[in-house]
Amino acid sequence: MTTSLRRPVRRGLAAAAVGALTASLLGLATTTAHAAAPVPSLGVTVDYFDDVYDDLGANSVFETVTIERFEYLLKNQTGNIAFFIGDPSDPSSQATIAHVNRVAKAQGISKVYNFTPKLDGDTLNVWDLSRSGLNEAGRTFYGNVGNRLITDYLNKDAQTSFTKNAASDPYLFVYNKDRVDGGVEDRIVAALGGAKTAADLDTPTEVAAYEDQVEDVLGSVSSYATNTNFQFQKDEVNRRHSASYPTAETHGGQILTDADGTDGFRIQTLTYPELIHLLGKPGDIPLLFGGTWCHNTRAIIKDVNADAQQYGVKTVYNFDFSLFSTGNGGSDLGHIRDNAAATTEDGTLKASRPSHLYGDLVNTYLPNASTQYRTAQDVADLGGGSVNAVSYYPGGDTTKELRQARKIQVGHVLTYNKDHVDALGNPAPVVDQAIRRNDDGGHTEHMTEWWYVAGRDLEKGDPTLRGALNPTSETGANSLQSQRAFAKEAIDEIHTVFRGFAKQAHASTTTVAEVGPVSVGGTPTLDVSVAAAGYAPFISLNSANANTPLVSDTGKPSGFVAVFDGGQKVGQARLKRNGTASIVLPAQPAGETDLTVRYLGRGDVIEPSQASVSFAVAGDPSTTTLSVPASVTHGAGGSVTATVTEGATGSVRLTGLPGEPLTAVIEDGTATFTVPATTPAGRHSLVARYTGDDKYGASESEAAELVVAKANATLKATVAATRYGTAPVVRTTVTGPAGVTPSGTVTVTAGGTSYVGRLDAAGRANVSLPRTLTPKAYALTIVYGGNANVRAASTTARVTVAKAAVRGVSLKPRKTVRAKKATVATVTVTTPSGLAKASGKVRIVLKRGSSTKAVVGTVRSGKATVRLPKLTKGTWSAKVSYLGNTAYAGKTASTKIKVKG
Template identity: 40%
Template sequence: MVAAESEPNNMNHRTFPWRAAAAGTALALAASPLLGISSPAHAEDPAPTDYPEPTHGATIDWFSAAFDDVGPDSVFESATLERFEYLLRKPAGKYAFLIGGAEDDYLQQTIGLIDDAARAAGIDQVLVFDPALDGDTLNIFDTSGLPLDQAGKDFVNQYGTRLVQNYLGKDAETPFELTAPGDPDFADKKVEDGYPYLFVYDAAGGDTNRIVAGLSERKTAADLDTPAEVDAFKAEVTGVLTATALTDDTQWDFLAGEHNRRHAARYPNQLTHGGPVFSEEEDLPNVGTAGEPVYDKSDFRLQSITYPELQYLLDQPGDFAILFGGTWCHNTAAIVEQTEKYARQYGIKKVYAFDFVLNTNDQTQSNGSGNYLHIRDNALVSGQPRRASYLYGSILEKLSNATTQYKVTAGEPGTQSVNPVRYYTGGDTGGTERLARKIQVGHLLSYNKDHEAGGESAPVTDQAIRDSRIANPETGAETGNLEYMTEVWWTQGAELPFDPADPDRLRGGQAVGNPPTQNGINQVLNQRAFAREGLLEVRDVIAGVAGGYDSEVSATGAPESVPASDPGAIEVTAGVESDFDGWYSLNGIGGTATPASDEVPLDGTVELYVDDTLIDEAEVGADRTATLSGELPELTQGTHELRYVYSGGNGGLVKGAEHTASLHVVAESSTTTLEAPTTLGFGQGGAATATVTEGASGDVTLNGLPGGPLTVTLASGEATFEIPASLPAGGYELTASYAGDDTYASSVSAPVELTVGKALTIAQAAPVTTTYGQGGALSVTLSSPSGTVTGDVTLTGVGAAQTRPLAGGTATFTVPKDLAVGQYSAKLAFAGDANLNGSQTQVAYTVNPAAPSAVAGKVKKAPTSKKAGKVKVTVAAPAGAAPASGKVKLVLKKGSVKNKVTATLSNGAIKVSVPKLAKGTWQLTVKYVGDSNYTAADSATVKVKVKR
């Protein structure tokens, strides 16, 4: 339905330096079928139950802007062609409609009065449908001014015709009529003038009363230039709008309802394909408790807009969130609910949704080249102007720095295949052909018409797109962009591991095997990982509209006090925390590679000040920390301020932050020493003792252990710390830091280098003897003085290599049934890990020949005295084993007469020609001579009757 789409995100909002990823940072996500996608280091928090007030993002009031006499927050709401017909075909509901647009002079004269009358009557909603879908000549009621050939006009015109024939012209006395043969305008099949521009529609009214009430008379300024005329007109409006009780249709009703309906129609199996797209109770929480309503539909942040509204939006100041896509599109369905959720989570007022397919109401049409109302395609069809592609081109001219998966020209770097939209400004095919980038849907971007980057206009401030920096994190090479074309079952399963016990859950149409294969599992996990990455990009776009992610700075290692006589040097580790989640999949959109991931670094710098003096500045590393050091200046006794200032990162997506702490300058210095072992084995453990200057009191902290600092209160000048047996193998630099008291300044001991060695492991296994075709099992047990061994063991030497995880120190392997007869040396190897040495053992594995399951000969064509016959010979092998091979002998015996035929099996069977035989009953026996895997065997005797 929609090709995969992607592009590099090179806007200033998301431009950040990339550094080569350190070796080994890739995180393997699925080492075995039971493992799924690991949680990232900075996983997204669960959705809150109470969202902030919507204060971020710009909004538009189209009717106030387009109509001089309409004030803000009017009763009017636009309806696209899709939404208009969606309401017309509803089996129930009574809706107030206003037909026309800002281009209609009569509507300009009356719409303000209609708004006044509707408000006075307590009417909340009047839906406005403009048959000029572009606000100009693309008018489904009258295509005479449309700059397309007749086939293009006819395509557009059919939708006005259909509205009249299927809905608006049903009433016996309807004022909606079409031109008839013989009328001057019949060639364009337009809707006749004089149809009601304000009416109430009731689909349940059948063919006699669908239009409950309406106004058809077009008013001019002269018709409304007295108070009496105005009052009379308002009374008419009130009469129409109050003729029956009206039904409201919200953006939730339309967008959520249509996405759910279409997804269920496309993919009725929720187990495999997910759904619903929008869930009123679970996925859209706002306020409330269990058992109570938790979502206020009026708080729905998505708003469908028309083409004129989009063009107006693109000319307005402020930061906008725009979702390109449609309810017809399964790729849009994959991200639309999460986009709306993030909008509420980050306090975004509106996300405006626009569909390049202007006739989405027509479910017989696709988004392909044959649909002339899909404006994101070429203007010329069969060399003729049949599509209003200039409308799409006009949008992309304003989205001037948007990036896409497809190239516009062959000379562009960093994008994929060449596939632009070809259009002519204003539809004038006599002009120059122009090229526009093809945005695939669903696609979310943020927009500010006044934004600049590098001194150039850059109105697209961010896009949810995989760019070349993610595709090539170590080099940043511009090899291509990928738009996040995902699926509902990918995004709904984005955080789920694969469960072999429930293999169909959210697998879509992906074949995973039965039982599931590792390749099938990896493909599902990689699809989910790609979707998870895409959702994080969507989240980043929304968070950017809200001003970016907050951050916090913390610091460890700073002295609490120093002596005035010699303040000395300072070395501090500053940490930065932020909701920014740079997780991404190393495997892209899918494939069978083992799932793995990495993280975009937070980046930015931290500055350290003492009072107003800058001591040091350092970059934030991949671990989101920065090490700061420098000599402290001369300080007076008393309290001073240490200030840590984070610059912010990721091109402004992560906001800066500041942290302050007190530094006490006291009279006396102190000395701290540390005694600790220099070598330990993993699982051994030990103790360390710190000694501080006599007379000092307070706390001492042992630093350098991976579990974090340990703090103990001094007793008689000493503090003893336990070094845990679980300390991982490796090297550690231990220091003891004294916090100081009212008299003694803080101090730090000289470091003690501690090395923790790996622990010994021992592998044990027993030999196995089995019969060909039966398979077998090999078990290995790993033991260690450090305790139970965990990790993977690899079996080689008996067929393809296998790897299994240890459970309780034991791993069991199933040797395949088709392993050939022979004696094997099975090697079971534990590679070890960061804390354990590797070990291995070799044992004998013997496979003895097996008897075939059965030997049989079946006469397919009985021989005669004049013609040869046919016998089918089969030598059955055990299930799962290789077929028998080698020779078979057919013995035909009648009395003392024997005939012998020899043949060679092919895949366990052969059709054998037998010679002509004398009339009578012959005895047929098949003798299988055996092969390397199977012993010899004979068939049962079969009678062969030769009749002539």
């Protein structure tokens, strides 16, 4: 039942007062006059609340706040603020939010801030982490944040109490950080709590009564303060910058000023549920990844906003991978762009960090995003570099294989359209992004600083805006100019991305150098260059940290060029920074060759173009046939043979196996290829291509299927006997043929229940059974499930679980024992923590002199209540015997009982 937690101070007063912080610190960056910005019209407009709440409608009073902004408002905002705690997955929020909106609008309230403790919109609930799937470290980390919100802010109140119980806690309340009552903090002015269902509000009478309650709360004050996203960003960006870098001369003054909001501040922070919702919408979407905690994001936020204003972009959506905007250190479990760091807890693998939120985001929505840091696949594709990626469990499910996601550094600007395709028709939802594209095929992300951005056009040797660098020496001055040039390139690159977003594209031209004479089987190189009229961003040819003299240039088109023989692509290369690329063609057959070279463009800022190239190749015809065995086994390898026209010389290339094509020299008309032992199991379609020589032209065999069978595996398992309360450990080893280490899982079934372990790099897995197994002998079935290259295997074992020993047996009368009076006593049988309480029988034998008396009691939940027989005065010896049960062995203890007269 919903109840109003506090009656109003006054009702019905509606004018909402807008409170704004107007003071600003003098910064070193100058503000120049500019023409009025165009009317913002580019990009999508998404009404999140209208989309996710069934009955709310468009243009509601609600605005979501991240947990950072929620705490900022609770801590800093003066005046009265209205808050709504809830989310679309909550039936009570769905049932009530439209009514709250209707009352708020009727009272003239312009803004009600919406916060959800469910940071992912689902199970990552900082007020209830029982369904989060996190281990103890993760639950503690996130739980402490929720505790802080309640302890430091929400429960600083004389009456209202937040208990983390959604069924009874306030979900609509008016908050004033400065309010006191009798000298005691009393921040909650009025509140409404108690979950509602749709059935509670399905009649006009119920709705009227409920809206009266809402009006009681919202009408409790005469005016409301509001705080714009710009005010929040300006305050926090400047505060954090000044706290870390207080010297304006060297590190720049305040970053954002009121002037940045003159034409409408265009950067809007998002919660994770809002971001996922946004990425499912059609249309062009600009994104800024990063947060106020990040000095690299603070370096570019001013220019990102200015570019959005210049090009008429309605909103740049900003998401912070640090959910609390605290940092990206390895111990900061709130930073989701880091590894899951799973540990085993109670026999279950659990993550410390919800890295799946990042991994699923990138691999689902941004699969073609380019990054400086590489995944294992990137390293394989580029043929070098090291792996630095985010390892995560898809969907947070730790029973699934770990996956890798590219690690996007922040701040980072990219543009997105879920339906976008590249010039070849391939899905490319990341339309463009601001990043340096290196000649080695990799990337460098523009991690720069505010002082270098603000001083990017200063002369060499100018000592202002230098950060910690010392320009008095030649190398110091060079280092400073390299940093400034890197920053200038970063800002120009962001500007280029926004120009493309505005569809202000540059036309391009593609030029291909003439190809000289080509002999049959030759592999000619096409030298390609691409230019674009009017495209001239600044680029630095130095690294950011170079201490050598600065070398800069005018940027040339970036992206890929591809070569087509008719409709078939026969080659592709990425343009270097000077706008050129060299593409080595495959071995050429005899005859005339006519090819098309296509520049595929860059996002929406440089248009594609193409050119034609022709050349002649001569030679006699040849034939090639391919012979493969019926099958080979993974781990053993094998061989295949290509037979070429008699008299042909040179080599044959074999394609169809994973990795690079194999090459073998022709000897006596044949070329023999070794199938690597590591070839994955499965069916592989192989083709042999003779590359030609001075006499014979190239030829190609028909495809031949090679079957690679899975390798056999041997499974061994051992398990030692144990006692109830000590978990039996089944130690398994899976062995494959030489050179093959099986991976995957081992399942142990005991008593009808299965337990799973994952093989380590040596093919071993230790599977712990529950410590609570009932004492008896168990027949175990152990199954290795196999993997893509290794067959499954199974074995059996037995384990005996013996009874456990109880920790102690004690007897204690409930009151003084008097002679010749029956007395009630308690027998306590103590068992190990976490195990079943003892049950069964106890026997008590009492002796004094020649007198012996006995009594038997029943133990329930570790205790037995017994009535001692009438005893004579004196000291009696008592032997207390717990007789055991199916789980515990018996135990006897001795004590004394004093009987008073």
